[in-house]
Amino acid sequence: MNKKAIVEIEELKEYLKKVEYLSSSISLLHWDSVVNMPKEAIEYRSEMIGYLTGESYKLTTSEKMKEFIDYFNGINDLDDLTKAIIENITKDYNNATKIPEAEYVQYEIDKALSQSAWEEAKKKKDFSIFKPHLAKIIAYNKKFSEYWGFAGNKYDGLLDIYEPGMTTERLDAVFGELRESLVYLLQRIKNSNVKTDDAFLKGNYSVESQRKLGETILGQIGYDYEKRGRIDISEHPFTTNFGNKDVRITTKYDTSDFRPAIFSMIHEGGHGIYEQNIPDELEGTSLGSGASMGMHESQSRFYENILGKSMEFWSYFYPKFQKTYQDLEGVDFISFYRAVNCVEPSLIRIDADELTYSLHIIIRYEMEKLLINSDIDIDDVPRLWNEKYKEYLGVEPENDADGVLQDVHWSGGDFGYFPTYALGNLYGAQIFNKLKEEIPDWNQKIYSGDFLSITKWLKENVHQYGATLKPTELIKKITGEELSAKYFIEYLNDKFGKLYGV
């Protein structure tokens, strides 16, 4: 690179920092609005967020940004980091500018209407109220995908937002394989003689005690909730961050059951560890975060499920829980372990267990693909939804609120987002497989409470790259292979095979 290019890179970085200051400010305004804000401030807060979002949009679509993009796309000997930055900002620029402004403004308005229609529809358990709005939102998303250059399978354009490089073709393959194995495994579990029960876990768990146990776990797995993070309460647990030194998670307590708070803390803690482990050098470059939604979810789900629901993990932590909760004193370890891993096909995604969860996602993936590519009539949506639930999970919704209306995502236009949840499971197991090769005594480490070795390995092999690599590249770099369903299937067959004797 010549001198001018080096100066330009510095200028670009200064510019991207500003974009990041704005998005961090927006994130803080949002975090505060769900964690702290007094009720009556809601309207003014939306105006504040709207204003800053507009300013951020201006920066990412400015003439200046276009000049950066044009300049750097004309240079051949860029270093890898700069190349990744340019690719990333070019994509954001194109995604934003290829949609005509008037159309995007109308989309925002229609989305707001769609979201309130969905709320009403869900309350009244009536899909027909939401139907015309859903049709509109789908039409927008198809058009946007075309604008972005996805002429063939339009669903690819939506996947690409959340999971760069992911395609319907690839997902058909891995999700198809996963679905078959899951349905088969679930069938065998149903037919097994093992009956599981977790009712005895219901009890009396104070918020304070759950918080303390959660902090102990989080500290031990390597999420810094003091000097570089916080744990707060919100209706829906989430993780947010402003740089890598202020990474906050939230949880929600149920005083009759410790599982919602403890497992959501571990899940969000996984997201938090990822963000806290992003190297300083990537801050403010637009690449200082996780590689993709799916890769992020691989970390949260690894900590929550693979680690956090393992025999080894609980053999370390269960005695501490028994010490805190006298009701657990009489519960032997195996009953406890079985209870936290209880499999029970159900209608509601967010209540699903580790095994059936991915089936909920696959149903949504299949529906979205059909909808975006106009392969089904919108009238058939609830029927098809219910049929799939029947076929894959063996349960059938009695009304639309427990069926197709249960999730907010579609009303807000988030098509292509659901698959990342199941992708997280696949990436997670595939990465775990590699980790086991490189840390042969991994289970000994977990038994003894040494979770930091695990986190250190993840930092070196996953977190440190931030978003400099696409998820497709990253999974190959880590494991030497393309994304595969094999490892997650093996993991589930092994774990639940043992639990249910199948």
Add this chain to the structure above:
Amino acid sequence: MNKKAIVEIEELKEYLKKVEYLSSSISLLHWDSVVNMPKEAIEYRSEMIGYLTGESYKLTTSEKMKEFIDYFNGINDLDDLTKAIIENITKDYNNATKIPEAEYVQYEIDKALSQSAWEEAKKKKDFSIFKPHLAKIIAYNKKFSEYWGFAGNKYDGLLDIYEPGMTTERLDAVFGELRESLVYLLQRIKNSNVKTDDAFLKGNYSVESQRKLGETILGQIGYDYEKRGRIDISEHPFTTNFGNKDVRITTKYDTSDFRPAIFSMIHEGGHGIYEQNIPDELEGTSLGSGASMGMHESQSRFYENILGKSMEFWSYFYPKFQKTYQDLEGVDFISFYRAVNCVEPSLIRIDADELTYSLHIIIRYEMEKLLINSDIDIDDVPRLWNEKYKEYLGVEPENDADGVLQDVHWSGGDFGYFPTYALGNLYGAQIFNKLKEEIPDWNQKIYSGDFLSITKWLKENVHQYGATLKPTELIKKITGEELSAKYFIEYLNDKFGKLYGV
């Protein structure tokens, strides 16, 4: 006004809303940084705040803003509100643009150096470390005042920032009168036979109980800490707001003494009530806040001292405190009332009682006036400071940390700010005098816990005007008179005359 003017007003209001969204965002970033932020985020947070502050500066000094100002200054038949807006934004525009940018940037750098020098000087109790920085900061402030057109008494330009329209001439008169009366009253108290004691108030007060009592008081005086506000903890109590529906206060608990938390909650609650009572119509106009620093302080000090340390207030609340704190059961009401009103001249401003507090301020005022008008040598500052403490308060600092180095204000360039604290006392007593005329049974109301009638009166007579009137205009509108020291002097003579039999 013609049609064009009406359209322009709407445009101006849209523009000013943006300025407000930015300043609200900056305030939230700051509030979060002292209430919530994890330690290691400090550097990134300053960068975020720096960026948004720069954007806000751009908006207030833009060509667009200049056009608005020029346009509206050419129109004769503006309504009062628009006239007040134009006056306000013109002042901000001039204050910002009349300082050459390079000089302002250098000032910011020198201020940062000055603040760390002050910290070191205070720690080492050595004024000489801070001296060269103080000299520099003073030179800047003199120059700025000249830029702003204050050719005569340069201190007037600095007063005008915090207390629009206030002059050294006026302050000399009211503070001179106040000082004489206070010194004389204090002398008589010292010579009286009455010895006060408050040591018995030290005890064991849980944070939770203090918080609850504080909430009870705040709710009853009319600060909404739930739907439109919050109470949090910070090292230095303060009030901040983002519009009139999100007005937050902070406090600090001392488990050995309930007074710091309770009185700071009442004080900040006074600020909070003012901001919550600003009418919706003023939001986003640049006039949607208190009339001035002094007028704001009049409200916080009214609630904290005139109301919150009155016989009537405690005759209502003391039984509730006795119920909560068993140690107080044996303490009769009069001893308690005397203890919270104990007069004791001391060296440290922030620990001062209601009577001596204003003398601390007057000393600072006299020093600032001399410094800004170059009437004393910087070398003489500690000596003069100590002499004044000796003369007015009868106490003498043993070192600079307890003397001239105790406050952070000068190191940050905040000359002209201190007087507003004492002005708050004067305004407060003058307004209280009017309130007593219009609500003759005011003390009966307080005895019975009906504080809302008082707050309602303040809302109608003070709060509802926001910053549409200058403090000089507002005090005249409320009381029919110019600012006067008379009412505060009468109030103190009456209250402490009774307490000390003088």
